Amino acid sequence: MSDNGMTIHLKIWRQAQGATSGKFVDYTVENVLPEMSFLEMLDILNETLVQKGEEAIEFDNDCREGICGTCGMVIGGVAHGPHAGSTTCEIRMRQFKDGDTITVEPFRAKPFKLIKDLVVDRSAFDRIQQKGGFVTMNVGSAPDGNAFPIPKDHADHAMDAAACIGCGACVAACPNASASLFVSAKISQLSWLPQGEPERARRALAMIAQMDAEGFGDCSNHGECEAVCPKEISIGNIARMRREYLKGALKG
Amino acid sequence: MAENGSVAWSSVGKKVITGITGFALMGFIIAHLIGNLTLFIGPAQFNGYAHFLESILYGWFVIAFEVVMVFVFLFHMIAAITVAWTDRRQARTEGYRYAKNAGGKSRKTLSSTTMIYTGILIIFFVIGHIYLFKINPSHENLYATVSAAFSGIGFTIFTLVVMVLLGFHLRHGFWSAFQSLGWTNDKYLPLLTKLALVFAVIMAIGFFVIPVYMYFSGDSSFTMPGGH
Numbered sequence A: 001m002s003d004n005g006m007t008i009h010l011k012i013w014r015q016a017q018g019a020t021s022g023k024f025v026d027y028t029v030e031n032v033l034p035e036m037s038f039l040e041m042l043d044i045l046n047e048t049l050v051q052k053g054e055e056a057i058e059f060d061n062d063c064r065e066g067i068c069g070t071c072g073m074v075i076g077g078v079a080h081g082p083h084a085g086s087t088t089c090e091i092r093m094r095q096f097k098d099g100d101t102i103t104v105e106p107f108r109a110k111p112f113k114l115i116k117d118l119v120v121d122r123s124a125f126d127r128i129q130q131k132g133g134f135v136t137m138n139v140g141s142a143p144d145g146n147a148f149p150i151p152k153d154h155a156d157h158a159m160d161a162a163a164c165i166g167c168g169a170c171v172a173a174c175p176n177a178s179a180s181l182f183v184s185a186k187i188s189q190l191s192w193l194p195q196g197e198p199e200r201a202r203r204a205l206a207m208i209a210q211m212d213a214e215g216f217g218d219c220s221n222h223g224e225c226e227a228v229c230p231k232e233i234s235i236g237n238i239a240r241m242r243r244e245y246l247k248g249a250l251k252g
Numbered sequence B: 001m002a003e004n005g006s007v008a009w010s011s012v013g014k015k016v017i018t019g020i021t022g023f024a025l026m027g028f029i030i031a032h033l034i035g036n037l038t039l040f041i042g043p044a045q046f047n048g049y050a051h052f053l054e055s056i057l058y059g060w061f062v063i064a065f066e067v068v069m070v071f072v073f074l075f076h077m078i079a080a081i082t083v084a085w086t087d088r089r090q091a092r093t094e095g096y097r098y099a100k101n102a103g104g105k106s107r108k109t110l111s112s113t114t115m116i117y118t119g120i121l122i123i124f125f126v127i128g129h130i131y132l133f134k135i136n137p138s139h140e141n142l143y144a145t146v147s148a149a150f151s152g153i154g155f156t157i158f159t160l161v162v163m164v165l166l167g168f169h170l171r172h173g174f175w176s177a178f179q180s181l182g183w184t185n186d187k188y189l190p191l192l193t194k195l196a197l198v199f200a201v202i203m204a205i206g207f208f209v210i211p212v213y214m215y216f217s218g219d220s221s222f223t224m225p226g227g228h
């Protein structure tokens, strides 16, 4: 590493808007500081591209602190990059070595239609949510905080599942492009809470029917999703989702 | 709401079917292994055990059992093949140019990624096995058929290889069946994955020692006492 930081070689997927396929394009970024985030490194690359009159690399991002779930790419062959339990925006360049070559690809799944370069359309998740990822309550003034007694461990389980930020890395990492981890987090979260009871019997059926209709693959219990999930959602939620589904199916 | 047919044949429905039939198949191989251990007691005991099975309910038990097993196998195969083969190809039409295993908490293993191949191999083995030990042989002296089959080194080694691959299938299949039926949670999953390894090893070794034993000490000239 020179005094001016690291040299990083990148192979980034470029695909024009509306094109059916794309290709890797090689770039080299000099003077990369270890404390930079991966996205800051891409910002620098984009600035140099724009200065040269080339088109900037398109990638999704918003909060840059791991809470919004918009950033997402496959870095070095792993969704959200090499560090477990973090989003793409939380990856720091110190996790790479001077002279490394890093591939950057979009999340790939048929229901995640590629828009441009590294940006994919994840609205399939919204349509699944609209089928059952909600609770019904009266409008008006907010209900009392502790009107429903909820056991602490139930609240904890619900909170763990609610940590899902809908980033789609689970789909990207799944060998079958299954959305099971995302859908299970949403179903599981509400299944632990009394507020989720009224729609409980039909929630899993409706959300899973939509997941299948969107064209996501089926789960083979490989567990790659849990390993890449930035919020470390466990596949125990998938087991719970299946129980919810069976209960719903038997109730008819 | 979806119709009943599609509720059973949804992505989750297919997992449940694979899991239930998987449990049935695991139950079957456990019973099969225990039954086969009579080979170690002696030829007459093994033949006696075979005759006993065929005599239950005047032979109807075996027939009913076979019909059920055919359906179990078919459902297990069709559900698993659609999960692992068709749906998966349709869900990612453009693959990664460079992908790595995530490691860490992932449960992706050589055995989880080869389920479809070990499964296909096992079904062909089962068909051959049924032909060799069920359709073809003399029902009076099954012991002689078994020891004749395992008197050749080639067939014995082939069987051993298939049993190792059966172990691979069970190493993922055992805990996966629990997970598919929703019979797990974060507390028991680590235990179940360890148990899966133990179960796979026991089954593979169990079915492994039979061909080895028969190769070295089988006596294909055994005749039934009483002159069959």
Ligand code: SF4
Binding pocket: A163, A164, A165, A166, A167, A168, A169, A170, A171, A181, A182, A185, A225, A228, A229, A230, A231, A232, A233
């Ligand atoms: S389960 Fe994890 S990987 Fe999947 S969308 Fe939610 S936060 Fe992202």
Ligand code: FES
Binding pocket: A060, A061, A062, A063, A064, A065, A066, A067, A068, A069, A070, A071, A087, A088, A089, A090
């Ligand atoms: S930009 Fe919001 S999670 Fe990465």
